[in-house]
Amino acid sequence: MVYIHFIVNPISGNGNHNIGKTELEKYFSKEKFKIEVDYSNHKKHAITLTKKAIENNPNCIVACGGDGTINEVASCLINTKIKLGIIPVGSGNGLASNLNIPKEIKKATEIIRNGNSQTIDVGQVNEHYFFSNMGIGIDAHIIKKYETYKKRTLIAYIKASVTSSFQFKPIQTVLAFNNQIINTNSFLLFISNSNEMGYGMSLTPKASLQDGWLDLVVVSKLNFINKLILGMYVLSNKVEKFKNAQHSLIQKMSIKIPNKINTDIQIDGEYYNIKTNKIDVSIIKNGLEIIMQ
Structure with a gap:
């Protein structure tokens, strides 16, 4: 069974999305996937949530938000074996666009279910x-x-x-x-x-x-x-x-x-x-x- 942990920013994109556990369960069958969902409440909260999720050794942690939320989640996964997934619901969505990850939740979750992955480079500025x-x-x-x-x-x-x-x-x-x-x-x-x-x-x-x-x-x-x-x-x-x-x-x-x-x-x-x-x-x-x- 594949364990996927979702970190959702409920106010990304001015809150114009309905991503939550009930919605996500429509796309991930209980027979194949174990899913957990946490919600970030303020800037840098996603970092705390991601570090806690890592302790449970998920196969993938999915950032549901904009580039800021993605940055907080991804920063905790550098040089680990845990994959990053993205459901882009932010305003600019620059990284997701570069990766050709669509904003439609149905299409974005399909990419996550397929699980195909590649490595990308990471920039570092001080810490x-x-x-x-x-x-x-x-x-x-x-x-x-x-x-x-x-x-x-x-x-x-x-x-x-x-x-x-x-x-x-x-x-x-x-x-x-x-x-x-x-x-x-x-x-x-x-x-x-x-x-x-x-x-x-x-x-x-x-x-x-x-x-x-x-x-x-x-x-x-x-x-x-x-x-x-x-x-x-x-x-x-x-x-x-x-x-x-x-x-x-x-x-x-x-x-x-x-x-x-x-x-x-x-x-x-x-x-x-x-x-x-x-x-x-x-x-x-x-x-x-x-x-x-």
């Missing part, structure tokens, strides 16, 4: 992990603003982006990667493991979860016109054509922010303020086994 992307430039400011809105929708994200483009001031950063040191005023400093960041948008459309590399995008201080041009390229998924963007493949990188004590950062679409101005980024190759088509 945190990321599976889609992280950033300390304007994207962190956008997420910080976005999280203040009552509803997480594409319109809210665009509103946060426009507001942030006027408010955010580039930060002095010293970047060390690929045997070079760059001192720049970063408007955008984005590191991605996947080819989508949510809502169908991408800064790194050629990124792969399984190539052993992280994709780095750095954009220095911009004038108003170039901010508008960058915004249009982001919406059309053509940032690689923006002449002011520097693209690199990295496996490790160090970032220093001389004029800061704490750092605003977004990790898989969630805002954090970390108590340091020194950041180390690296990749864990094949660090997570995940159920996919």
